[in-house]
Amino acid sequence: MVQTAASITAKARGRRKKRLSAIWLQFLGSMNLAISLLVVVAIASVIGTVLPQNQPYIDYLVQFGPFWFEVFRLLNLYDVYSAAWFLFILGFLILSTGVCVSRHMPAMWREVTRYRTHVREQSLLALSQHQRWQAEADTDTAAAVATGALQGHGYRIRTEQRGDSLIIGGMQGRSMRLGYILTHVAVVVIAIGGLVDGNLPLKLMEMRGDVRIERENLPLSRVPSESWIAPETGAFQGSVNIPEGSNSGVVFLQLRDGYLVQELPFEIVVEQFRIEHYPNGMPSSYESDLVIHDPDLAEPIRQTISVNHPLTHRGHTIYQASFGDGGTRMEITGRLLDGTGAEVPISGRIFEDLNLELGAMERTLELDDFQLLNIQRDTRAVTRTGARSEFVNSGPSFNYTLRDEAGQARYYHTYMAPVRVEDQWYYLHGMRMDEGEPFRYLHIPIDDRSSMNFFMEFHQALHDRNRVDAASQRAADTLLTQMGVANPQLVSQVARTADEMIRYLLNGGFGAVEAHLESRVQGAANAPMLREFSQAVLQRTLFEIYLEMLADRRGVTPAALQVEDPDRRFFEDAMNAVSGVAEYGAPLILQLDHFEYRQATGLMITRSPGKGIVYTGSALLIIGIFLLFYVSHRRVWAMITPKPDGTTDVLMGGVNQRRPEQFEEEFASLTRSMDQHLGSVSQKSKD
Amino acid sequence: MAVSRDQIIRDMRQPSYWQRLSWKDWLWAAVMVVATAVTLIVLWDAMNYYEVVITAITGATMMWMGWYWAASKIYMSAVCLISLFAISRYPELAAAEADFFLRYIGSSQSAIMWMSALFPAATLAYGAGLLTGNAFASKVGTALTWTGAGAGLIGLLVRWHETHLYEGGIGYIPVSNLYEVFVLFALMTALIYLYYEGVHRTRTMGFWVLLIISASVGFLLWYHFDRGAYQIEPLVPALNSYWMKIHVPTNFVGYGCFAIAAMLGVAYLIRARVADDSPWAARLPTLKQIDDVSYRAIALGFAFFTVATVLGALWAAEAWGAYWSWDPKESWALIVWLNYAAWLHLRFTKGLRGKVMAWWAIIGLFVTTFAFLGVNMFLSGLHSYGEL
Numbered sequence A: 001m002v003q004t005a006a007s008i009t010a011k012a013r014g015r016r017k018k019r020l021s022a023i024w025l026q027f028l029g030s031m032n033l034a035i036s037l038l039v040v041v042a043i044a045s046v047i048g049t050v051l052p053q054n055q056p057y058i059d060y061l062v063q064f065g066p067f068w069f070e071v072f073r074l075l076n077l078y079d080v081y082s083a084a085w086f087l088f089i090l091g092f093l094i095l096s097t098g099v100c101v102s103r104h105m106p107a108m109w110r111e112v113t114r115y116r117t118h119v120r121e122q123s124l125l126a127l128s129q130h131q132r133w134q135a136e137a138d139t140d141t142a143a144a145v146a147t148g149a150l151q152g153h154g155y156r157i158r159t160e161q162r163g164d165s166l167i168i169g170g171m172q173g174r175s176m177r178l179g180y181i182l183t184h185v186a187v188v189v190i191a192i193g194g195l196v197d198g199n200l201p202l203k204l205m206e207m208r209g210d211v212r213i214e215r216e217n218l219p220l221s222r223v224p225s226e227s228w229i230a231p232e233t234g235a236f237q238g239s240v241n242i243p244e245g246s247n248s249g250v251v252f253l254q255l256r257d258g259y260l261v262q263e264l265p266f267e268i269v270v271e272q273f274r275i276e277h278y279p280n281g282m283p284s285s286y287e288s289d290l291v292i293h294d295p296d297l298a299e300p301i302r303q304t305i306s307v308n309h310p311l312t313h314r315g316h317t318i319y320q321a322s323f324g325d326g327g328t329r330m331e332i333t334g335r336l337l338d339g340t341g342a343e344v345p346i347s348g349r350i351f352e353d354l355n356l357e358l359g360a361m362e363r364t365l366e367l368d369d370f371q372l373l374n375i376q377r378d379t380r381a382v383t384r385t386g387a388r389s390e391f392v393n394s395g396p397s398f399n400y401t402l403r404d405e406a407g408q409a410r411y412y413h414t415y416m417a418p419v420r421v422e423d424q425w426y427y428l429h430g431m432r433m434d435e436g437e438p439f440r441y442l443h444i445p446i447d448d449r450s451s452m453n454f455f456m457e458f459h460q461a462l463h464d465r466n467r468v469d470a471a472s473q474r475a476a477d478t479l480l481t482q483m484g485v486a487n488p489q490l491v492s493q494v495a496r497t498a499d500e501m502i503r504y505l506l507n508g509g510f511g512a513v514e515a516h517l518e519s520r521v522q523g524a525a526n527a528p529m530l531r532e533f534s535q536a537v538l539q540r541t542l543f544e545i546y547l548e549m550l551a552d553r554r555g556v557t558p559a560a561l562q563v564e565d566p567d568r569r570f571f572e573d574a575m576n577a578v579s580g581v582a583e584y585g586a587p588l589i590l591q592l593d594h595f596e597y598r599q600a601t602g603l604m605i606t607r608s609p610g611k612g613i614v615y616t617g618s619a620l621l622i623i624g625i626f627l628l629f630y631v632s633h634r635r636v637w638a639m640i641t642p643k644p645d646g647t648t649d650v651l652m653g654g655v656n657q658r659r660p661e662q663f664e665e666e667f668a669s670l671t672r673s674m675d676q677h678l679g680s681v682s683q684k685s686k687d
Numbered sequence B: 001m002a003v004s005r006d007q008i009i010r011d012m013r014q015p016s017y018w019q020r021l022s023w024k025d026w027l028w029a030a031v032m033v034v035a036t037a038v039t040l041i042v043l044w045d046a047m048n049y050y051e052v053v054i055t056a057i058t059g060a061t062m063m064w065m066g067w068y069w070a071a072s073k074i075y076m077s078a079v080c081l082i083s084l085f086a087i088s089r090y091p092e093l094a095a096a097e098a099d100f101f102l103r104y105i106g107s108s109q110s111a112i113m114w115m116s117a118l119f120p121a122a123t124l125a126y127g128a129g130l131l132t133g134n135a136f137a138s139k140v141g142t143a144l145t146w147t148g149a150g151a152g153l154i155g156l157l158v159r160w161h162e163t164h165l166y167e168g169g170i171g172y173i174p175v176s177n178l179y180e181v182f183v184l185f186a187l188m189t190a191l192i193y194l195y196y197e198g199v200h201r202t203r204t205m206g207f208w209v210l211l212i213i214s215a216s217v218g219f220l221l222w223y224h225f226d227r228g229a230y231q232i233e234p235l236v237p238a239l240n241s242y243w244m245k246i247h248v249p250t251n252f253v254g255y256g257c258f259a260i261a262a263m264l265g266v267a268y269l270i271r272a273r274v275a276d277d278s279p280w281a282a283r284l285p286t287l288k289q290i291d292d293v294s295y296r297a298i299a300l301g302f303a304f305f306t307v308a309t310v311l312g313a314l315w316a317a318e319a320w321g322a323y324w325s326w327d328p329k330e331s332w333a334l335i336v337w338l339n340y341a342a343w344l345h346l347r348f349t350k351g352l353r354g355k356v357m358a359w360w361a362i363i364g365l366f367v368t369t370f371a372f373l374g375v376n377m378f379l380s381g382l383h384s385y386g387e388l
């Protein structure tokens, strides 16, 4: 038969094909590949730890600039661990491990099931551990001794007659090979479980266009239906904030630069959220009382969850993850700072935006956050011996933002009650221009009724022209008299400067007064003295007003007034606060009168159907590794051959690939046992 | 021969594990059973189900440790007795200052300071042994290492009691912050080393291992004096879990083993440059010893690290809602794990030995150190507990 060229090439191709697939298998199951892959996965994992993952895209854009932002985005570096290339290497590792196990499996099986009783004398002599006896016993006895020695040392044996010789094959520690299989199968099992719980299915749904990530912050009812995922479709990890007394049947899955809405097969009602505290005020536990309404259940489930104590229902696990305000209702009094002393009642909830009509002005008030407790280390606790430290609670406070007509915002933080600062009590009103900055606090001193009223009246009085005039007259008079200059014209001139300075003070604080003085005394010969005098006048004027008000408040005449140290202290603080108010940048000051606290609990809800697989894999892995490391597979053979002279030749040899040093001892013990029963009648030879 | 086959087999039966235990071992077991029972009875009301289980496992582990490693019986007994004595003198925290014994020896601060002095002293002693070849100096090194490891463990145990005395009894096992785990690292590494020293009957490895322990003591002291890290602080709720009690110590067996392997890698590279007939050769461990101990340390470390990572996953599942979230700490645990898996494959299945493996073990320690320290310092994530 003549072979055509075509058929030859077809055959050759077939052979090459077969060889190719064999090469592929060889390659996939090779140790070099395994080691390289282990190292590559390790290095790839580094990227995801160096670059914070799954941040809002805008953050990356700011950090890297438009060019690199785009490059990194294409490489999927913002979510490395679900990037296609990362999953590909991981998949490769799993494939390689799988191929490796399946290729080694038959050999391993042979290793554990076969006793290799077909060994030859030469191969036993080639083992580094072997021993030979010339025993004056019959074959049966020698065999019994060898069997006894091996079984006594815990070996399982098989006996086989081969030609003249009786061969006893013994082995121990077979489970080490099982360890290899368990370890490597476990890697594959864990990976499969991981895939089930990973976001690969979601990615596929997205690629098929079944779901679309929503990027805008919409109320739930307006989220389009293609961004919803039906209950019990796959694994997810989502979160939701639920205010006390409210309920939710969905969670939000944060994905790249947007989110999806995952429906739950039940409703969660949050009855209460609590923070438990250590005696020193630090939080010790966060707890939520939940009620689960499931249509499949006759009775709702009631359970309290806390950090480290989640609730699992229908394959969904509900965790205490975070907390926040749930819309605390607040009654606030706004006091205008324009000298009218007008009060504006405000009432609203946290997260509400309110419009304030303040005479000619308009402001938007955004109620941002509320804190029930403000616990700080007490800085006055000087004796901090060892572990003892002290804490103080400064009571409730709230955050808000005020926006002017142009949308320009300032951020405020105000305490409800006075706070103790270095032995004095103040109402603290924090302000910052930028959210990244720390707050700068306006310290308003409290009066004898622990309120801000007296300060507010004082501040208001500074806007009263007549009152300021009269006070500045008195101040000028007093000062000039003290200096021994009695000149009515000078008095009214000085009084006018005092008036002017107070207006600067109200509008720009002491800084503005300084600047104004500086420009006025510029060039004058006695500038420092003039400046000092002007400051004295301003201070005296303010003090005159204060004295008058204080006398009024106490129901005595100014002359009969006793000014004590605390009064002076109040005055000092009030002057600083008046200056502070000028920089405060708000047309009104808010005072919280009353609140109804309402918190929200932050729940994380997960569903991971692959969890059982992963845990099983982990258990296999641990068992496998310990077997692999701490059991060693060893074999011993005894070859018993009768000699023509009536003696019996006994050759024993053994091997332990893993721990040869350890095996040396065991083999010595075996031969000692043999010696005892064959020894007196045998002649030993090591070779 | 009139001996029956069965008779021979019976005669040659090796004593089983249980039969090989001496009366000392059984006495030890009895002491452990009683101690565990007393602990359970005294603290019954204060413990939850898991803590009872953990206590029982601890008792069993100590029993087994005593059997497996005879020297550890003395160590465990001494540590327990001294700790109990220290605790008995603690009606309240202030006693740490007032009581003479506590102030100079038994309070956690003092004990940890003793540890911080003893380990560097042991390093010097081993170093002297290395330089002069004086066997006595190395013996002193061993004694100092045992004492240092004892002081460290006493420090932690007493601190555990102190946390319960702290305002309102915040009580937690002291393996919850960097300061405490550094103590744990130093003493764990020392103990694992002492075990191998006993097995190989050589003190030539001591200097190298003690170097890394002293380095960690140096960090500990800086942390103590510069940052006041020794202060007992209440636990953040996420750490308040029984998983922590087993996850962290398990992890540190791993870290300790990897540290030992890396230092032996250094010793290997040095020994490989020394001629066999030089006097230094006798004062350094043999290449075979290093090779064997490195392998055993990495195998032990890898096994424990695997268990620790799985425990961490179980804990994460309970605390954060996902057994694996690719948090930086988790990712770095995986990196460390993969790195040593690669090492084991190279060494075991490719049969690669020598300098490459020594270098790999040294680099492995840098990777491990980053996972242990670097992640906390440079990367943010769930492990920084910024959330709650």
Ligand code: HEM
Pocket (backbone or CB within 6 Å): A029, A030, A031, A032, A034, A038, A093, A096, A097, A098, A100, A101, A104, A180, A183, A184, A187, A625, A628, A629, B299, B341, B344, B345, B348, B349
């Ligand atoms: C993530 C992947 C893997 C892990 C975690 C892993 C883990 C291990 C461990 C811990 C050992 C024990 C080493 C020792 O005894 O010192 C081992 C041994 C071994 N591994 Fe892997 N392995 C992986 C992948 C692979 C792959 C892909 C192969 C195939 C080339 C492979 C082949 C082997 C072999 C042949 C042994 C020796 C078994 C024996 O006879 O004792 N491994 N592996």
